[in-house]
Amino acid sequence: MKKSTSSLVDNSKMAFFNDGNQLFTTAIDNNLQFLDQGIFQMTYQKKETLVTIYLAETILKICDKKQDRYINIENSYLRGVINQKSKQFGFRICKNGQHVEFFGIHLEFLNKIKIYMIQSDFQSKYQILSKIGNGYLSSVYKVQHTISGQECAVKIYEKSNLTKSSSYEKEFFMNEINILRQVNHKGLLKLQEIFEGEKNIYIVTELLEGGPIKKYIFNQNLSDQEMIKIMQSLFNSLNYLHKLNIYHTDIRFDNILLRDSMDLQSTCLINFGKAVQFPQKRRSIINLTPQEESAQKFYMKKDIYSLSIIILSIFTKKFYQENQLVDELLMKNFKNISYIEYMELSPTLQRFFEMIFTDKYKKEIDSLTCENILEFEVFKVPLKPRNSKIQISQNLKSLVRRTSKYEPRLSQREKLEQTLNIIKLPPIHGDSPTSTGKTHSTSPQSDRFISNQLASFLKAGHFTQRKNALKQNIII
Incomplete structure (x- = not known):
């Protein structure tokens, strides 16, 4: 239930995500491209004004007849409110003990901004169904939205554990939220919304019902073409990240899940706490230093090696010490996987593995990108889609029963x-x-x-x- 304006208490000054910045800001990028979001009635310091709101990334531009104002909504607090006079629905933005309210809301606009903001009413919006697993500082549950019925996953952190943890763990926590807010790709985990309660923080994401990919990879006999399509979907996801100057740095089997257990191409990368991001060039204004460029190439190569080891495991049905092997490959030590040259593979597959895991292509690997890899001949093989469970059951009925070789012989x-x-x-x-x-x-x-x-x-x-x-x- 939405609260009236007078009944809301602003706790943003004492909240976990409070960064100490003021509600309105003047520090904005002049190159931002703002888009019109509509006309609202703004209430600020008991004054009502008709304003037009524009949005660019995490910046709201609020324009009235007198002036333009800006709010950085990242990690500010979002509350639903009702105007006591007009009974009109609206929302409140709170930051560091200050707040402003807007009425005449457009739901599409609210859906755009809510992933950047922190809400407080998790218990009224979601019902916990079952526990999925545990993390180092969190527990993961399957939940259901009380209105839409949509099933999601929620990662619950105790605030006391976060405050007691090391600065690195807090950094990983904030880093994952920051990355999830930026990405929008079918091969990457999708953030829904974030809540902060009195004791817990709730990160709601899509539910990946397929589970870990490794339990399917090692229990199914897949054709080369099917495994190649898995490769392609994973490299597509990684390529999207790299184009945003984001490098995962922690690619392993535990961080690859499936949306659908019957579709091995529905791979999804998760856990971005250790990801590294470099500034993106906007109109050639930002240039990386030589040290940053060197680090960027290092992380790119590390991601490619890590994912290639996953691919190698899929083809060989073997587990590898991923971190150790990646370190050796980065040092150009190829001894532990020298048998690559003797694998019985198609020529295009053979060339892919030799390029990554042997010293035949030393010069090429230093400048190799995911975009280059996706242009390899190995990914141009056509493949029919896998049958769903329903199609398989229907096809089985029409099959002629095969005679067993163990049936007794005629006398x-x-x-x-x-x-x-x-x-x-x-x-x-x-x-x-x-x-x-x-x-x-x-x-x-x-x-x-x-x-x-x-x-x-x-x-x-x-x-x-x-x-x-x-x-x-x-x-x-």
């Missing part, structure tokens, strides 16, 4: 009976030399004689001779 008598059903024997003792097909001998002695003779001819391969003789009513 000699059963073989004879099948043969007699196919070939109609003429009578042995006819009424006349010319009478054929009128009567059949029913004598046990005759049956045994025919059986023994026919069996010997079947075994000796003289069936044709026997058949011709029978046509002439002759017993051999």
Whole structure:
């Protein structure tokens, strides 16, 4: 339930995410491209003003007839409010003990800004369904949105643990939030919203129901083309990150999940706490120092090596000491995987692994990017999509049952009976030399004689001779 303006208490000054900055700021990038978000009624310091709001990244530009103001909404606090006079729905932005309210809200605009802001009403928005797992400082749960019914995942941190933890762990925590807010790619975990309660912090993300990819990779017989498509989806995700000057630096099996267990191409990279980001060039204003450029190349190469080791595991069905192997590769020590040259692979696959894991292409690997890798011939092989569970069950019904190789063999008598059903024997003792097909001998002695003779001819391969003789009513 949305609270009225008077009933809300502003705790932003004592909140975990408070950075000490004032609500309104003048420190903005003049190159930002602002987009119109609509007209609102602003209430600030008990004064009401009609304003137009523009948005660029995390900066709100608020324009009225007199002046333009700016708010950096990153890690500011978002509250839903209702105007007591007009009963109009709106929202409040709080920062460091200051706040401003806007009414006449556009829901699309609110969805754009909420991932950058901190909310407080987790318990009223979500219901916890079950526990998924544990992290070092957090627990992960499956939750359901109380209104839409959408299932999500939430990572819950105790604020006391975060405040007691080292500066590195706090940095990892804030870094992951910062990266998740920037990325929007099907191969990367998607952030939904963030909440802060009295004791806990809640990071709500999409639910990756497929689980860890490694439990499927090592339990299925995949074709080369299917494994290549997994490679392609992972390198596409990494390429997107690198284009944002973001380097994951912690790529391993535990950090690759699937959205759908039946679609191995639905890979998703998670855990960005250790990611490194360099400033992006905007109109060639920002230039990296030589040290930064060197570090950037190092992290790029580390990500490519780390992901390539995952790919190697997929093809060889072997686990590797990822960190140790990456360090050795960065030092150009290829001894531990020298058998790459002897793997039985297609030429295009062989060339990919040799380029990454041997010293044949030393010069190329130093400047190799994910974008270059995605242009390799190995990724140009067409592949039909995998069947879903429903398609598989339907196809199974139409399949002819395969005869087991362990079914018992027919006895000699059963073989004879099948043969007699196919070939109609003429009578042995006819009424006349010319009478054929009128009567059949029913004598046990005759049956045994025919059986023994026919069996010997079947075994000796003289069936044709026997058949011709029978046509002439002759017993051999």
